[in-house]
Amino acid sequence: MIASVLSPAPVVISDVSLQIDPDEVLRFQGYKKGGEQPAPEVREIYARALEEGDRLVEPRAVYRAVPVTARGPDSLTVGGGVELRIPEIGRLWGTLESVGAVVCTIGAALESRVRELWDSRELPLAVMLDSVGSAAVECLAEYVNDLLCQVALVERLKVTNRVSPGYAGWDVSEQRLLWRLCPGDPAGVILNRACFMTPTKSISFLVGIGAEARVDHYFTQCRRCWMKACAYRRA
Numbered sequence: 001m002i003a004s005v006l007s008p009a010p011v012v013i014s015d016v017s018l019q020i021d022p023d024e025v026l027r028f029q030g031y032k033k034g035g036e037q038p039a040p041e042v043r044e045i046y047a048r049a050l051e052e053g054d055r056l057v058e059p060r061a062v063y064r065a066v067p068v069t070a071r072g073p074d075s076l077t078v079g080g081g082v083e084l085r086i087p088e089i090g091r092l093w094g095t096l097e098s099v100g101a102v103v104c105t106i107g108a109a110l111e112s113r114v115r116e117l118w119d120s121r122e123l124p125l126a127v128m129l130d131s132v133g134s135a136a137v138e139c140l141a142e143y144v145n146d147l148l149c150q151v152a153l154v155e156r157l158k159v160t161n162r163v164s165p166g167y168a169g170w171d172v173s174e175q176r177l178l179w180r181l182c183p184g185d186p187a188g189v190i191l192n193r194a195c196f197m198t199p200t201k202s203i204s205f206l207v208g209i210g211a212e213a214r215v216d217h218y219f220t221q222c223r224r225c226w227m228k229a230c231a232y233r234r235a
């Protein structure tokens, strides 16, 4: 699917048999692990929403690697001219050779169905299906991060955990810069002037790549990784 984690040309990833994590859906509904569990009537809606979600998700992602040309404590210059200002990135990711930019989405079918349910006042199912969509796109982003990790290890490189514009102090307006590195169009995602993506169940993110990249998170990432057959698993 991805021949090299250093691919300079955009690679479309579409053959993903996504498994939506049911615990993640409940988390979006406000349930905490080990806390209060959903009542039987909620469980029924939850089962229906999961079934609909499985049918409606159309996972797709586009990926591209770009060389890092300069690094600072809070910035990365990539592709010879794009400066990304990400707080503490020097300490968090260490020495990098490249970054990988990703735009992924579960498509528009699920959110159309949520709108339909909303219009027909089937509100509990609409809200639950929306949570299924949020969980699905999170699972897809994790899947792509894990996939990049696995491809990189074969090339004796390491891939850091992901960071997205709007999170961890990275200004959301830099979404545009990420888009310059890897436009979302091949995955069917567009960006508007306010930096919102359509379909809304989409995530863009960046990872660091390098032989000496910091990957202290591997132990936690390996524990929940989607690459079940990975020979490099640490936990």
Ligand code: SF4
Binding pocket: 146, 147, 149, 150, 153, 218, 221, 222, 223, 225, 226, 227, 230, 231, 232, 233, 234
């Ligand atoms: S099991 Fe660990 S090393 Fe293997 S791909 Fe997953 S995160 Fe990377």
